[in-house]
Amino acid sequence: MSEQGLEAIELAVGYGRKQVASNVNLRVQTGQVVCLLGPNGSGKSTLLRTLLGLQPPLGGQVKVQGKPLEQWRARALARQLAYVPQAQDSAFAFTVEQWVLLGCASELAWYSQPRAADRQWAGVCLERLGIGQLAQKRIDQISGGERQLCVIARALAQRSQFLIMDEPASSLDFANQLRVLDQVSHLRQEGLGVLLCTHQPEHAARVADWVILYRDGGILAQGQPCDMLSQARLRQLYQLPAHAFELPDWYARGG
Template sequence: MSVEAMTPPFLQLRGVAFSYRGHAVLKGLSLDVGRSEIVALLGGNGAGKSTLLRLALGLLSPASGEIFLEGRAISGLTRREIARRLAYVPQAHVAPFPYEARDVVMLGRLAENGLFRAPGASDHACVAAAFERLGVGHLARRRYTELSGGERQMVLIARALAQGAPVLVLDEPAAALDFGRQIELLRQLQQLAADGYGVLMTTHHPDHALASATRVVLLKDGVVLRQGRPAETLTPESIFDLYGVRVAASPLPGLFVAAGGLQRPT
């Protein structure tokens, strides 16, 4: 047996359930995120996607089930230990002060340095490398509060890369990006996966999952409706089950179009 086969996935959820004010949000959900994987979560509003991310990040505790990071129960890890394994990119973020973008990215180094150690040469090198990798070095000296929504999103992704964690957790990472930046982001995620990162992301765009993910998980009413390879799992039938709209596969690879306009089926 190979070493990789013996190594546990970066992130494991086993039979995880969670309720909010008596309402069951997740019901015995299980999934893995391994090395070189991009796992895309799809589902309508209220399906449990954001709750799943918060559980994976240790921000919420499951009512039942277990969550593991690199084979260790997340309940036994400190916040700093979790941050060394998971880097989070929120959908939106507002900085309270007009920091330069490079200072926002430097915050990613707190998981390594703690609060009381000044950044050193290696930290500045990590920050510069993150900007360079994403092709947004021109943003480094600009005020974060003066950036567009899409530019802020790229800075937050750079912060996650500077953090050095092997798993990136992204909540709707392409939501604020224009079309060109969306395509570039998906390419970057694929390259990160090729370099050994694990990626867990939510998206409302099946096309993005088809274009970039290695596996998709379809959530509905707190349970996994289907999961598997994108081309096999994201079918017109499964999208109808998930969103209640009929689509047809486009002649262009990896693209869905509305069937018969945008009216909901009866």
């Protein structure tokens, strides 16, 4: 198998003496969408933050394009990995455009202003998320869902090779959820690798090339979406009773 990609090798993650997960082996390749599913508190965000180098591993290793994470310089790493966290507030009264332009920071020299091309690119990223009209609004004066779309736009603005997304659609309405999933599919076509953590199996069914089921301190199983998103697997993952997937007849018929 190719050494390229974002890779966890026998990774253990956690906080100080508290180990949250261990023996984690996974790989995200360019042009691939990998979805991570697991119950609340199973350690998905902890794993993502460790893959990004935002917290140290308790064991094992993370490699980016075959090179250990700790050997990357910050600026070069920013061109490899972008992060869409679960929720993010801004301490400053940036406009949405200024905030999205922060995603271009790794491309700029120290203390330099964004160029016209950066502004144009930030505008493209906002349009891709359907929020071009928010560009001159203050980031602290828009809704939570709108801010979540801005977080995604800022990550796109970074032009990285891999995008690590932690429940990017959790606070979005139905149309915006679909818009974000469409963007994920586009990013794959453009050759990016995406690691997407989601609580919604139907989102994984829509975009995933590979699915990782995560619980009880590590990876329960990983494989093709058709195998991992079966009712039996999801019952096992979330410890659901057999009737959990029953829907009213009218809904099952398509309404």
